[in-house]
Amino acid sequence: MKQRALLLVDLQNDFCAGGALAVAEGDSTIDVANTLIDWSKARGEAVVASQDWHPAHHGSFASQHDAEPFTQGELDGLPQTWWPDHCIQESEGAALHPLLNSKAIDAVFHKGENPAIDSYSAFFDNGHRQKTALDTWLRHHEIIELTVMGLATDYCVKYTVLDALQLGYSVNVITDGCRGVNLSPQDSAQAFMEMAAAGATLYTLDDWRETQ
Ligand code: VGL
Ligand code: ZN
Numbered sequence: 016m017k018q019r020a021l022l023l024v025d026l027q028n029d030f031c032a033g034g035a036l037a038v039a040e041g042d043s044t045i046d047v048a049n050t051l052i053d054w055s056k057a058r059g060e061a062v063v064a065s066q067d068w069h070p071a072h073h074g075s076f077a078s079q080h081d082a083e084p085f086t087q088g089e090l091d092g093l094p095q096t097w098w099p100d101h102c103i104q105e106s107e108g109a110a111l112h113p114l115l116n117s118k119a120i121d122a123v124f125h126k127g128e129n130p131a132i133d134s135y136s137a138f139f140d141n142g143h144r145q146k147t148a149l150d151t152w153l154r155h156h157e158i159i160e161l162t163v164m165g166l167a168t169d170y171c172v173k174y175t176v177l178d179a180l181q182l183g184y185s186v187n188v189i190t191d192g193c194r195g196v197n198l199s200p201q202d203s204a205q206a207f208m209e210m211a212a213a214g215a216t217l218y219t220l221d222d223w224r225e226t227q
């Protein structure tokens with residue numbers, strides 16, 4: 016089953032405890048990731064990761080617009096949530112979580128480098144104007160099925176999964192490896208429903224192990 020890859024979304028310090036955009040229980044995803052990495056490696060499958068990687072004055076930052084973080088505005092013609100400054104290139108906050116087994120990761124894909132537009136998905140910016148190298152890499156390795164988990168459920172995981180499905184990948188989502196921002200309390204639950212409705216299969220880690 017070499018044509019399957021594990022895709023770890025944004026397991027970065029800024030989304031974990033003490034980070035600039037900390038997600039509740041974000042750290043709890045790291046054990047799940049390390050377990051999935053072990054299983055993937057045991058089967059000879061690829062492990063890839065995305066990393067939110069913003070320049071210091073990224074247009075999604077509230078600080079650039081004299082706005083309050085977590086309020087809504089518009090960026091490059093698209094609705095935009097203003098975020099606290101986060102995941103600034105080369106900063107400690109942008110680094111992958113120190114407990115993540117990152118040496119087992121075969122390739123890391125940066126996103127959000129263009130200051131003029133946000134990029135939740137690991138495949139495209141939010142306007143689907145530019146593509147990261149992820150799809151090309153996966154195709155080059157003849158990967159057709161993805162197992163996805165990470166941060167945050169209601170943003171980067173959701174849009175990564177929806178784009179992956181649209182690009183034709185089979186997608187499994189490991190729900191206990193995901194945590195959400197939940198600006199509204201049901202956002203993560205809603206995001207899982209949208210992913211499932213679009214064709215993703217949702218598993219807990221235990222359920223996933225049963226299928227292996
Ligand atoms: C993310 C908000 C802003 C994410 C990234 O990784 O889900 N969310 N930038
Ligand atoms: Zn970001």
